[in-house]
Amino acid sequence: MRLTFWDKSIIVFVLLLSALGFFANLTLEGESIQKYVAVHVNNELAVEFSFSQHDEAQFTVPFGPGNEFEAVLEVKEGRVRMLPISRELCPRGICSHTGWIEKSYETIVCVPNRIVVSFQEKPGIDDIDGVTY
Numbered sequence: 839m840r841l842t843f844w845d846k847s848i849i850v851f852v853l854l855l856s857a858l859g860f861f862a863n864l865t866l867e868g869e870s871i872q873k874y875v876a877v878h879v880n881n882e883l884a885v886e887f888s889f890s891q892h893d894e895a896q897f898t899v900p901f902g903p904g905n906e907f908e909a910v911l912e913v914k915e916g917r918v919r920m921l922p923i924s925r926e927l928c929p930r931g932i933c934s935h936t937g938w939i940e941k942s943y944e945t946i947v948c949v950p951n952r953i954v955v956s957f958q959e960k961p962g963i964d965d966i967d968g969v970t971y
Contacts, residue, residue, distance in 0.1 A: 875918055877911070878954045891916040901951050902927070909933075909953055920946050920955060927951060 841849075877885040879901045887897055892915075899909045910921040917938040922931055933948035939955070946955040 873916065874958050875911075875913075876956060876958045878956075880952045884953075885911075887913075889913045889916075896921075899953065901953055907951075909948065909951070911955065916940055918946070918955065920948070920953075923948070923951070 872888050872890055874886070874888045876883060877897075877899050879899065884901070885897060885899050889895065893913055894915075895913045897911045897913070899911060901907050901909060907923075907927060909923055912919050912921055917940040919938045920933045920936070922928075922934040925931070928934075928948055928950050933946050933953065936946045939946055939957075942957045944957070947953070
């Protein structure tokens with residue numbers, strides 16, 4: 839069985855169309871108007887906030903025994919990052935070296951302090967598993 843010119847053309851067209859779809863998905867995935875971030879400390883929701891593309895703010899997240907320490911999250915241009923925590927509390931500082939996150943699949947994790955910063959769809963949506971109209 840031999841491939842004709844038209845067979846090859848259809849294969850190339852389908853490949854280009856799928857590549858275009860993949861590129862559109864990557865560029866348009868995180869472009870929602872409002873973004874929601876959840877911060878978990880010790881596997882419990884500590885802070886939850888939303889922001890838009892043009893917001894600039896800093897949020898503090900209490901952690902440690904008795905919530906005596908604070909981690910600072912910076913929001914700017916639709917992105918989030920964790921500012922450095924002192925070397926005594928976070929020796930390697932990997933959480934602050936993660937840098938800016940802006941996509942739904944990106945997270946910031948501070949293992950020694952058990953802090954996880956991640957995007958979510960909308961607040962409270964985790965409790966709903968279906969809607970019927």
